[in-house]
Amino acid sequence: MLTAQDDLIGHQTPAPFATSGAGDERFTERYWYTAHPINGSELLVDIGLGYYPNRHVMDGFAGVTIGRKQHNFRASRRLGTRPLDTSVGGLKIEIVEGMNLHRLTLADNPSGISFSLEFGASFPPAQEKQNYREREGIVEEDLARVSQFGRWRGWIAVDGKRFEVTPETWWGQRDRSWGLRSEMRTDETRPPVATHRNFFWTWSMFQFERSALSVFLKERAPGKPHYLSGTEFRREADGSISHREVTAFEHSIEWSDDQLGQTIAAADFTFKFDRGEPRHVRVVGLPTRFYLKAGMYGGLKGWTHGDDRGEQHAAHDVWDLDDAATRVTARTLSDHVVRLESGGEIGFGISEYGVAAGYPLYPAPQKFPAL
Template sequence: MSTEFEDALVRRPDAGHQDRFFDRFMLNMHPADATAPSVITGLGHYPARNVVDGFVVVTTGAEQRNLRFSTELSATTGNGAGPLSFEVIEPNRCWRLRVADNPAGVAFDVVWTARTPYWLREVELGNNAGPPTKFEHLVQSGRYRGTLTLDGATQRVDGWYGQRDRSRGVRNMGGGQGLHLWCQAQFPDRSVGFLLVEDRAGERLMAEGAVLHEDGTVDDVVEVGHRLRFSDLDLIDGTVAVTTAAGRVYHLVADASAGGGFMAGAGYGGGHGQRRGRGYLDHEVYRLDGPVNPRTLDTSLTDRLCAFRWGTTRGTGILEFALTRSGSYRYRSTLD
């Protein structure tokens, strides 16, 4: 694995990639005060399948709007699909994202600029059957400038936080996971991030990440503990304790009451990389006071906009979580 990440997305269908090979990005965008809306967008190339697909998910105080699109990779110039286009202005430093008018009533034209270095690792997880999951994973914190339009009403997003997530490789998740947490807590001078995976017995499969500072410091995460409250499979609130290689311990208190962020609306749960021909587009709205929840959807994976508190410092960010729907699993706190 290279220590210098190649930011351009792989698109050659003749490069000998495995069928499950993917190269994709996801970026979130939200105000610094943890108020709605929360915007998550992403796009992926699947060269062996000649597929490119993407999504936009917007969560307001009352609803979640989902937009999904797909086409043949060979029918594109490699800079987008459907209403979403992107430009890597400066690799690993600056991206432009645009979403044109569409049936979901969501559009934006924004520039994301890094405020921290990136953190890059190779993720490898064993599976119950088949080869292991193995892919490069990069995260990096930044800020936005530009505009967001909902139903014709336009607002500036200057200064909003956003986490960039890039992944490239082969994902072959075969089951057996119990708890999944991906945390990106944004504070004025740093981002606290980690990926934690436990099996259904509560044993750790993975715990890694880093605290990324605006001054360029990268402090690797070496330990993660958690005490979370769920209503069925949906997160209410909780505390995570993040210990770094430098010996710092961050006790982060998260308020997840904002609701929404259900990633089934983005095509997670088996929808990514499927051949749908040219010009596919689908959309719907989840009412947050309705029956939609992590148990009723295709996947329980949720990217929740949370208010974070670290001592007296307040922050905001995304806490991604998923509990298995296996009846044999019970959540276990790892903090006293």
């Protein structure tokens, strides 16, 4: 199918823009953002958008956690003749300046969530190592991902309250991914549900005033990662920004006595690099989290990323994060706000993580799902 975008340059294959990744329906492009204040306020904003050209679908979500309430918005549309218009259900992402300034807006809608926000980069982007996985000769995942730290400006309205957002107090991070993405399939209402055993993983982004660290670790045995990617950025005295690549990562985690799910109370992370001295980071889990099930990660009540829900579709709800039934639905995968200490610097960021049954360390949280 031809669209207006085919009059633009940028084609990567001898096919129209409406077809990507050799036509594989798993081909996906995603945006993801979080924003959180560093002044102790228990607030967290999560925003995401997915583009599935070979399924002819775009979907998105936005949510705000305030204390122990998580407010959620989800939307989906068919691509039609505007496949590259990054908007769905009133949610819109504009790339004002690539790798530097993005504008995100959500118009008034029945969820009660709306916002007008700008993400401004505080450090350069980092390209993670290619995430490639085969099983029995079939490519399960082949994904490129870019992550970046930033500061936020604008406003958020939710549940009749308005919050002003300034870069001095609102920090955050984003990622951008494209390629073949495997489905997690953790939606009990739409089996088969994937089972996960014998692994630990974390995807964490840590930001300080003068430096930033990102890491993505997957391992089945302690100290033996089958995937590790990470970058440190540092703002030098002359204003330049240096960077080092993570070559090894050690973790020691204290788990919270959370009766409803996996929760990090505190952790010691040690990063080793391609040059220079290692770096130790003390991580303390703060109360605020956004559970990504609300954005259809793994599927939610029969709705999975990329599903065709019709020309236009939207839904919303509010989760009580102290409710046992809600937490069963929410599972583990979340953006968990953390406070950081490292070499005299204080920082903040988010950590995603999970530990599955059979992994030799951390037996206590394994009674809950890892994703």
